[in-house]
Amino acid sequence: MGIRVAVAGASGYAGGELLRLIAGHPEFDLVAATAHRQAGAPVSAVHPHLAGLDLVLTATDPAGLADADLVFLALPHGESGAVAAMLPTGVKLVDIGADHRLRDAAAWRRYYGSEHAGTWTYGLPELPGQRALIAAAGRVAATGCYAVATILALAPLIAAGVVSAEDVVVVAASGTSGAGRAAKTHLLASEVMGSLAPYKVGAHQHVPEIKQATGAASLSFTPVLAPMPRGILATVTARPTSDADPADAARTALTTAYADEPFVRVLPRGSWPATAATLGSNACHLQVTADVDSGRVIVSSAVDNLGKGAAGQAVQCANLMLGLPETTGLTAFGTAP
Structure with a gap:
């Protein structure tokens, strides 16, 4: 049994890219993938390029995510905070949404128009000193694209x-x-x-x-x-x-x-x-x-x-948080033509 991971918000483009990367990750076992309107649909029906990934999307219920070792939150801006608040502190979280990136609550309200959910460790390993902070963190806010x-x-x-x-x-x-x-x-x-x-x-x-x-x-x-x-x-x-x-x-x-x-x-x-x-x-x-x-x-x-700007960056951070080599399941080489 590998490391148990789940994706909340798996029906979107970033969520689909996360599923693709998780499927090819040698240490991750995908145990749950949730959605809103598309709950109940097979993953391959929502993401045809993932044909063969035998999993059905479920409703985004924190109880269904709580057994994972790490949860990726690929939810719309403003929705991650509420889900994260209902998950056990022992579950590691990587948020692809914007909810936890900003330190300034006033800036959040100015640009997003809602109340700030709080600040997590910023998920850009290439910034000076940030790699060690990510590795020690239980909750990480991945960057915007x-x-x-x-x-x-x-x-x-x-x-x-x-x-x-x-x-x-x-x-x-x-x-x-x-x-x-x-x-x-x-x-x-x-x-x-x-x-x-x-x-x-x-x-x-x-x-x-x-x-x-x-x-x-x-x-x-x-x-x-x-x-x-x-x-x-x-x-x-x-x-x-x-x-x-x-x-x-x-x-x-x-x-x-x-x-x-x-x-x-x-x-x-x-x-x-x-x-x-x-x-x-x-x-x-x-x-x-x-x-x-x-x-x-x-x-x-x-x-x-969807790579370094979202799902790839999130997996890079998750690798650090879980003590894995940072590059596991990722590539620096693009596809062509």
Whole structure:
């Protein structure tokens, strides 16, 4: 018998990706997968790519999750807190939702419009000192998808003093799976195909999380919906702090920060991140340069929003929490073509 794990909210895209990764994990035994409207349906009926995974989705009842060693919460924002509160303290939890990421309750209320459920250990192992905190934690809040793409590009530069924490600008495009699986008019194929559209301009909920994790003091963030199922490409720009070659200084900061990281790749000079290269993986690809006109540092970052941006990151954290090698059941290599 392996480590008993369960997924609450398994009918969504992130929940389905969790089921896929758990099915291929050598140490995990999936003992429960819950849903709301789709409770009672076989997993393979909800996620056809998981044909052969012989399990029926059940209602999200904390009693049905309490026997697991670790539970992944893949619930809509605002719902994880109530479920977590009813689970025994001995059950380890990884929350893919936003409920427990922020330290500032006022920021939570401002961006999410409800009461804050409390703060858990932040689940980004690549931040300095965070890996040990995750390994010692019983409850971990995994990152937001846009947040991880931006934080990995920006945090080492601010920490090294290479760029200013003021006037950070991010434009990031995401595939439609990042908006969830609920039927919405603006996500219909006829609306999305052949079109790019910004949304939540100037008020996206990942802004306080990015600022909290990077130390950015001022951040302008514009998300863009892209006509593809999954993937995020973020362009992060900031003002350099000195007249020295900003591209070289930024590249040194990134390569130093991620020299021993299994999932973060600073690409060779001249090679640029692409969402296709990270699909199906837990990888983040980075490249850096300086704008020849403005002098601003530019970092391009690509992740799979369901991989490093959600389910893969959650499994990475769970491995640490359970004393397993961090890379167990995960890959840094994408699928192609």
